[in-house]
Amino acid sequence: MSQPPSNPYPGSYPPHQQQPGGYQPPQQPQYGGGYPPAPQQQPQYGGGYPESGQPGQQYGGGYPEPGQPGQQYGGGYLETGQPGYGGAAPLPPKKKSSVGKILLIVLAVVLVLCVGGGVALWLGVKDEVGDVVTATKTRLVEPPTLAGRPKITEPELQSAATQMKSEIAKDVPNATSTVGAFYGEPAKKDMVMIAGASGVIADPQKEMADAITAITPQLGAKEFKTVDAGPMGGEAKCGDGKADAIPVAVCIWADKGSLGMVVVYFKSAAEVQPEFVTMRGEIEKQG
Structure with missing residues (x-):
């Protein structure tokens, strides 16, 4: 029996497809039906200082919460309000370090x-x-x-x-x-x-x-x-x-x-x- 094709949309789930390997289907977002809130500011590298009131992203914390298909790892975030269906949106430019x-x-x-x-x-x-x-x-x-x-x-x-x-x-x-x-x-x-x-x-x-x-x-x-x-x-x-x-x-x-x-x-x-x-x-x- 042929295997189903791998997910061509990293970081997202194509609509109406059964998940391979016994994974549970993603739950619906718990945010009143809208898109998930914008992620926190990308962490600074090399000694910059984050803007006041916006702590850096914490690492070592597993997988994204259900209903956040657009989050990428190791390379920043999708632009605010753009879910991951149909391909990833371009990453925002990295902030210049001081x-x-x-x-x-x-x-x-x-x-x-x-x-x-x-x-x-x-x-x-x-x-x-x-x-x-x-x-x-x-x-x-x-x-x-x-x-x-x-x-x-x-x-x-x-x-x-x-x-x-x-x-x-x-x-x-x-x-x-x-x-x-x-x-x-x-x-x-x-x-x-x-x-x-x-x-x-x-x-x-x-x-x-x-x-x-x-x-x-x-x-x-x-x-x-x-x-x-x-x-x-x-x-x-x-x-x-x-x-x-x-x-x-x-x-x-x-x-x-x-x-x-x-x-x-x-x-x-x-x-x-x-x-x-x-x-x-x-x-x-x-x-």
């Missing part, structure tokens, strides 16, 4: 601190004794909050920050401290990344120039202007850049004891300048 933007900035910072400028941390190299003593007392820290922003604990951002610190420590072995962290609330378009290293720097002005040269092609940064460095002294400059069309403000400081960077997403350099001194003061410490 991880690319983050990693671009992380890589740019690593380039500045480790490869491009290369933070010339030379312990005791031809500096005056007073400068060396002051520089060796300089430490960079990751405060629990930065200018009122909480430290971000999202796993992927934490992983990126850890990797950044690891690369800095590996390529700048004489560093006495390193920092790399994210602060703010990304869902509210408020996010700050910090990165830096401390140690005796022979020529802060050269390190500042090298840092700007290295980061300019990475973030399209331009028009770096000298800004108030604050009570810690040294040199400080801020400029505007972009990461995947997202505006970012980049502020860099360099002194005899450290080189650091603050990257603020979704803001311009002019907006960041008033709080730059506050942020630097919370990151760089003496003694």
Whole structure:
């Protein structure tokens, strides 16, 4: 006896056909006769943040409820209101992840601190004794909050920050401290990344120039202007850049004891300048 043909409509049941293999026929939807409600938002991959009030789809949960013939697995959902009869509808485009933007900035910072400028941390190299003593007392820290922003604990951002610190420590072995962290609330378009290293720097002005040269092609940064460095002294400059069309403000400081960077997403350099001194003061410490 010939076998009945396999179901040519994956994810749906053709009308008025008996189900092979003893399966129970699908029940009618329990939604008042209409189509099943639209599925929840497709989960984000690679570190994006779901929109407020729309939790990600849970996995590991068996089969679709009866009356939902259009649900697909492993590839998204059918368009809202289109059941699976007559062939699957085209899948909606995947949302673009923000991880690319983050990693671009992380890589740019690593380039500045480790490869491009290369933070010339030379312990005791031809500096005056007073400068060396002051520089060796300089430490960079990751405060629990930065200018009122909480430290971000999202796993992927934490992983990126850890990797950044690891690369800095590996390529700048004489560093006495390193920092790399994210602060703010990304869902509210408020996010700050910090990165830096401390140690005796022979020529802060050269390190500042090298840092700007290295980061300019990475973030399209331009028009770096000298800004108030604050009570810690040294040199400080801020400029505007972009990461995947997202505006970012980049502020860099360099002194005899450290080189650091603050990257603020979704803001311009002019907006960041008033709080730059506050942020630097919370990151760089003496003694």
